[in-house]
Amino acid sequence: MLVPPWVITDPAVGHLERSARIPVVDGLHAQGDLIVAPLALIAPAVAVRPEARWTDVPPEGVELLRGAAGGNPHTLVADPGTCRWTADVADAEGLALGIFEASAVVYLLHPEHGATGCASGAYVVRRQREHVSLDWHGRAARLVAD
Numbered sequence: 001m002l003v004p005p006w007v008i009t010d011p012a013v014g015h016l017e018r019s020a021r022i023p024v025v026d027g028l029h030a031q032g033d034l035i036v037a038p039l040a041l042i043a044p045a046v047a048v049r050p051e052a053r054w055t056d057v058p059p060e061g062v063e064l065l066r067g068a069a070g071g072n073p074h075t076l077v078a079d080p081g082t083c084r085w086t087a088d089v090a091d092a093e094g095l096a097l098g099i100f101e102a103s104a105v106v107y108l109l110h111p112e113h114g115a116t117g118c119a120s121g122a123y124v125v126r127r128q129r130e131h132v133s134l135d136w137h138g139r140a141a142r143l144v145a146d
Helices: none
Strands: 029-031 034-038 046-048 062-066 073-077 083-086 089-091 096-102 106-110 114-118 121-127 129-133 139-143
Touching: 046 096, 062 096, 062 121, 089 096, 089 121
Parallel strands: none
Antiparallel strands: 029 034, 034 121, 046 089, 062 073, 073 106, 083 096, 096 121, 106 114, 129 139
């Protein structure tokens, strides 16, 4: 799939050549400190709250997460009318930032990690965590910082 022209003009990926190709994924994938998973893969551990407010994702995008210390943003972009987003989610592990539903390919952009296309479907966007070793006390988990 060729990069749509509106993606090339986005400052987050403006350095890409016009012939660049962006992979389109319909399964679990990561971008830096985020994990994107099909909702069906992790439901019912993550669910949309009954009173959820949805927002249409505009072509200029919705910032999902900004890196530690004001770093680079992860931005979800879509053609008008093809994607909606909500942060009103219930997540037993507290890692979910939100859920998006797409009726066409949408893109997750990051200035350093590049871009990934997400095929149509419902996806959960979660923070990644990593297990760290403590001294003799055992293990703990912490969020991955981008």
